[in-house]
Every structure is written in C-alpha cells, then in structure tokens.
Amino acid sequence: MGKKRKRKANDNGYKLEGENPRKKATKATIEKGILGEARSLQKIQGTCINANEIFKVTTTSRRRQRKIVKPPEEFDKAMGQLQLNFEGLYNGLRIYPYNAEGQQIAKTTVEVDGVKMGEYSTKDQKHAEMRALEDLLKNGKLELNTDGTLTANSEISFETDIPNCGFCTAILNVLGAGGLLTEPSKGKFNLASNGYYPLPGEIKTNRQFWENLTGIDTEKMLDYVFQNDSSDYDSKWDNFIKSPDHFNSFTVNIFKELAEQL
DSSP states (O other): OOOOEEEEOSTTOOEEEESOTTTSOOEEEEOSEEOOOOOOHHHHTTSSOOHHHHSOOOOOOGGGOOOEEOOHHHHHHHHHHOOOOOTTTTTTOOOOOOOOTTOOSOEEEEEETTEEEEEEEOBTTBOHHHHHHHHHHHTTSEEEOTTSOEEESSOEEEEESSOBOHHHHHHHHHTTOGGGOSSBOOOOOGGGGGTOOOOOHHHHTOHHHHHHHHOOOHHHHHHHHEETOOSOHHHHHHHHHTOHHHHHHHHHHHHHHHHHHO
C-alpha cells in the first residue's frame, strides 16, 4: 500500500492529495480566485515562423477597394504552413506516462466547496474534463477572463480515473487550471490526434485563449481572411467563428500540430 502524500504541483499554490492514482483515485484541487497568468507572447517570440510571413495581406487597387474573404482552401493551405508554438504548455507540471490500461472512456468526478457536483464521462469525443469545465462555466463556478485564463468562484476538485491526455493537460494548464489535473500526461487519445477535440463553447470562441495556446498573431490572421475590412478585430473574430469552413480549419490544424508534438 503506497504511503499517503501531499505535494505542491506548481507555484500556483494548488495541491494534489492521495495515493498513487493508478492504485486509487487522486483528488486535484484549486482554491478560489484567479488561477494563473496567460502565456507571455514575448517569451516565445522568435521561436516559430512569424505569422506575418504566413498570413501576408494583399490589397486590391484603390479603384476596386472592396471586402474580400479568402476562400477556405487558401486559408487551410496557409494554416498548414504555419509552425505553431507549443513551448511551455506543460510548464510547472509533473508529467506521468500515459497508460489508460485499456479503458476507453474517462470519468471525472467534480466537487465544489467539498460537495459532489457531478460525474462527467467522455461523450461524442468531448473529453470528461472538458465536459466538467463546460458545466462549471455554465453554473458560474468558473469564469473565463479576457486574458484567456480562468477564475474560480469556489474551491473546485477534480478526480479523473485515467491519466489526463496531452490535450486536456495542455488546455487546462494554459487556462491556469493545471491544479485540476489528476495525472498530467502527454498521451494521445483517439480522434483528438486527428484534430477532432471538442472544447466548451465559451473557451473555443475566445480569441485570447488561442493566442495563449499557440502564440499565433490572430489579428494578422484575421486581416488575411477578411481583406480590406475596416471593422474592428472583435467583429472580424465574430465573423470568423461563424464561418465553419475557416474556423474548423483553424482548430483542426492546431490540434493536429499539437498531436505531432506529444
């Protein structure tokens, strides 16, 4: 029987308590308050292809000034050329080997202020941790900040019964919620490796979250997609996420590239 332990997982002040999670479920807890800081783009500057070089903006002559929307296939080609930067996604975490022992569906049990809130299982490829986040955001227990990180309005605990895959590990850590990871890993999980990884809607549509995750210059990308469009970037982003072909290409390319890094 393993010896019970307490240890700090990183400098954010959260703790993981319990025995070896492969023998017994381990509770991962975050305290109430702001959970972390967004990745600094300055820290990763120069470590990947400059998005300005990929998303070059061409303009029409002044006589023909009009809005142009890049065809999805051209945008997909540009995304395919971009080397996204995932450096630092796992900072502050102890990474475990990924071994689900044949289990195909993860289950995450959530407690809020010491009271069980619910159990969430992987369904329709949306991982258990993401379904739990979605419910916590919907219920106001978590809030998504403008900088793409989370604030907890209560003490929240996760228990996930298999190791957290590399996608969930990266997403939660970027959101500042690495303290909810029971057993962080860089493991690949089913269709996520092919770019199909559903996110909670509020997170998926948050532009700053994507910049934190990839280091990409979304303003330059939006200029590329919506040429000669003088509207502000928030409006352009709203139009972008309402364009399934463009937005799906954006997310799928990102997760395919992340899978290559795992």
